[in-house]
Amino acid sequence: MAINVTELVGSSTTDAVEPPMNRKRRGRSWYLHVALAIICAVSCAPVLYALLVSTQDNAQMTSFDLFPGESFAENFATVWESRDLGKYMVNSAIMAIIISVGKAATGMLAGLAFVYFRFPGRWIVFFFVLITLMMPTEISILALFGIADDLSMSGNLAGLTIPFLASATAAFLFRQHFANLPANLSEAAQLDGANPLQFLVKVLIPLSWNVLGALAVIEFLYGWNMYLWPLLTMQGDDQVVQVGLASLKQSGEGTNYGPLMLGALIASIPPILVFLLLQRPFMKGFALGRDK
Incomplete structure (x- = not known):
C-alpha cells in the first residue's frame, strides 16, 4: 500500500503552522454564535408577539393562544379605515421631516458660529x-404652549414644528465635526473671497453628509415619536400617529389589543425604512471623531 508522503507532510505542516490561538478561537466561536442567537431571539420576541396578537381577537389573546388567529383583516380594517391611521402617519411624516430639516439647518449655523467666529x-x-441637553421637553412644555398660543400658532403645523426647529444635539454634533476639520479650509476660503455662507454651502456641507445622515435618523425618530406636544396643540384629523395609536386602545367595548398591536407594527x-436608508451615513457620522 502506497503512502503519499507529500499529503502527510503537508497536513502535519499545516497543523504545526496554525497558531494555537486561532484553534482556541475557533473552539469558542460556536457558543458565541449561540449566545448571539439567543440575544437576537429575546430582542425579536416582543415584535413577534405583537405580530401574533395582531391576528387575534381579545378571547384568543387573553387565553395565551400561540397560534395565529383569523381577525387580521378585521383588525386592519379597524386600524386603516375606521381610525384612519394612514392620515395620522402622513401628518407625523410631514412634522418629522420639517423638524429634521430645521434642526439640521440651525445646527449647522450654530456649529459654524462656535468654530469659525x-x-x-x-x-x-x-x-x-x-x-x-439635560432639560427634557416636559419641563418647558407649558411655557412653549403659552408662547405658541400668544402667537396664534396653536392648532396648526407652525405651532407643531417651529418650537422644535433648534436643537442642542445638532449644535453640539456639528460643532464637534467642524472642529475636527483642517483649520486651513477656512483660510483658503477667505483667500478665495468666499463669505461665511458660501464657505458653509460649498465646503462644509459636502464634508458633512455623514453627520447630516446621522442627525436625520435621530431627529426623524424624535419627531415621529412626539406625543405630548401634539396632544396639547393639535385636534381632530390633524393629530399625529402616536396620538392615533393611543386612541386604538378603545376599539369597541373595552380595550381591543389586536388593532393596537397591528397599529404599532404599521407605525414602526x-x-x-429611514434607518435602513441612512444606516451607512448614520454609522459613519458617529465614527468621525474616533477615526480622526
Missing part, C-alpha cells in the same frame, strides 16, 4: 446650549 462669551453660550415601518 470669534466673539466674546462664545464658550459661555456654548455651555448654556449644552445645559439644554417608516422609522425602520
